[in-house]
Amino acid sequence: MKHVAADVEQLREQFRVFLRTKMYRNTQERFRVLERVAELDRHFTADELYVYMNTCGDKISRATVYSTLDLLTRCNILVKHRFQGDSATYELAARKPNHDHLICRDCGHMIEFQESALLALQDSIAERYGMRALRHSLQIFAQCRDQEHCTHRRHGEDSTTSDD
Amino acid sequence: MKHVAADVEQLREQFRVFLRTKMYRNTQERFRVLERVAELDRHFTADELYVYMNTCGDKISRATVYSTLDLLTRCNILVKHRFQGDSATYELAARKPNHDHLICRDCGHMIEFQESALLALQDSIAERYGMRALRHSLQIFAQCRDQEHCTHRRHGEDSTTSDD
DNA sequence: GTTCTTGCAAACCCTTTGCACGTCT
DNA sequence: AGACGTGCAAAGGGTTTGCAAGAAC
Numbered sequence: 001m002k003h004v005a006a007d008v009e010q011l012r013e014q015f016r017v018f019l020r021t022k023m024y025r026n027t028q029e030r031f032r033v034l035e036r037v038a039e040l041d042r043h044f045t046a047d048e049l050y051v052y053m054n055t056c057g058d059k060i061s062r063a064t065v066y067s068t069l070d071l072l073t074r075c076n077i078l079v080k081h082r083f084q085g086d087s088a089t090y091e092l093a094a095r096k097p098n099h100d101h102l103i104c105r106d107c108g109h110m111i112e113f114q115e116s117a118l119l120a121l122q123d124s125i126a127e128r129y130g131m132r133a134l135r136h137s138l139q140i141f142a143q144c145r146d147q148e149h150c151t152h153r154r155h156g157e158d159s160t161t162s163d164d
Numbered sequence: 165m166k167h168v169a170a171d172v173e174q175l176r177e178q179f180r181v182f183l184r185t186k187m188y189r190n191t192q193e194r195f196r197v198l199e200r201v202a203e204l205d206r207h208f209t210a211d212e213l214y215v216y217m218n219t220c221g222d223k224i225s226r227a228t229v230y231s232t233l234d235l236l237t238r239c240n241i242l243v244k245h246r247f248q249g250d251s252a253t254y255e256l257a258a259r260k261p262n263h264d265h266l267i268c269r270d271c272g273h274m275i276e277f278q279e280s281a282l283l284a285l286q287d288s289i290a291e292r293y294g295m296r297a298l299r300h301s302l303q304i305f306a307q308c309r310d311q312e313h314c315t316h317r318r319h320g321e322d323s324t325t326s327d328d
Numbered sequence: 329g330t331t332c333t334t335g336c337a338a339a340c341c342c343t344t345t346g347c348a349c350g351t352c353t
Numbered sequence: 354a355g356a357c358g359t360g361c362a363a364a365g366g367g368t369t370t371g372c373a374a375g376a377a378c
Contacts, residue, residue, distance in 0.1 A: 131306035
C-alpha cells in the first residue's frame with residue numbers, strides 16, 4: 001500500500017507551488033515532513049509524527065511539525081480530522097479520496113467507506129442554500145451486530161459521549 | 165422558539181429516571197443546569213453556560229457544569245458536537261431532530277439542515293458492514309455563491325484548516 | 329543583510345482532577 | 354452516618370507562541 005515515488009514527487013511539486021504562491025520558504029524541515037507523511041498510509045496525530053520522525057533520525061521540533069502539518073492541510077495535501085475528544089488526526093488527501101468513517105460505539109473500531117451518493121447529496125444540499133459545496137465530513141456511529149466481534153468493549157458506558 | 169413548560173417537565177422526568185437508574189443523586193445543581201439548558205434554543209459551549217448561569221444568579225462551578233453536561237449527554241437530553249478546533253458545543257437533542265450542518269468556509273456561518281435521505285443512507289452503509297447505525301454527524305463545508313453576503317470573510321486564508 | 333523559520337520552553341485553552349467541605353439519602 | 358457531589362484551584366493534554374539562534378532569499 002506504500003505510495004510510489006511518482007506520487008511523492010507530485011506532492012513535492014504541489015507543496016513547492018503552494019509555498020511559492022504564498023511567499024513561504026522552501027525549508028528542509030518542511031520537505032522532510034512531507035516525505036514522512038507520504039509514507040504513512042493511515043491516520044496519524046501530530047505527536048505521533050513528531051515521535052516517528054525523531055525515531056527515524058529526522059531531528060525536528062514539535063512546533064515545526066504542527067506548523068508544517070497546518071501548511072500541508074492548507075494546500076490540500078493532507079486532510080485534518082477531529083474525531084472524538086482527543087487530538088486531531090491527519091491523513092493524505094490522495095490516500096483514499098472521498099471516504100467517510102463508520103465508527104463502532106463500543107470498541108471504537110473505525111471503518112473507512114466510500115459512498116458516491118454523498119457527493120451528489122452534499123452538492124444538492126449546498127445548492128439548496130445558495131452555496132457551493134467544497135467537501136464534507138461524515139461519521140456514522142454504530143454498533144457491531146455481532147457483539148462477539150466487539151473485543152474492545154468499554155466498561156459500563158451508556159449512550160456515549162463521543163462526538164463529531 | 166422557547167420550549168414550553170411541558171417539554172421541560174418531560175426532560176426533568178427523563179433526567180430523573182436516568183439518575184435513579186445509574187444510582188446518581190438528584191442534586192439541585194443538576195436540575196438547575198437542566199433548567200437553563202432547556203431555555204437555550206441554540207448551540208452553546210460549557211463555558212458559555214457557566215457564564216450565563218452565574219450571570220443569571222445561579223451560582224455554580226465550572227466543574228459541576230462540565231460534569232452535568234456530560235450526564236445530560238449520556239442520557240440523550242443533549243447532543244455534543246466538536247466542530248472546528250475550538251471547544252465542544254452542546255444543544256438540546258429535541259431541538260431539531262436529525263439535523264446536520266452546512267458551514268461557510270469563508271465566514272463560518274452555519275446553516276442547520278434536515279435531509280431525510282441521510283437516515284436511510286446511514287442505515288444502509290452500516291448494514292453493509294454488519295453494523296447497526298445509531299446516529300451520524302455530517303458537516304458540509306461550502307462557499308457562498310454570492311460573496312457579497314459573506315460579510316465575515318477571513319483574511320487571506322486558503323483552503324481552510326477547519327475540520328470535523 | 330534582511331526576513332522568515334526553527335527550536336525550545338513557557339504560555340494557552342479547554343477540560344479533568346484532588347481534596348476539603350457540603351449535601352443527599 | 355455514610356456516600357456522593359460540589360467548589361475551588363491546580364494539574365493535565367494538545368496546541369500555540371515569544372524569543373534567540375539559524376537558514377533562506
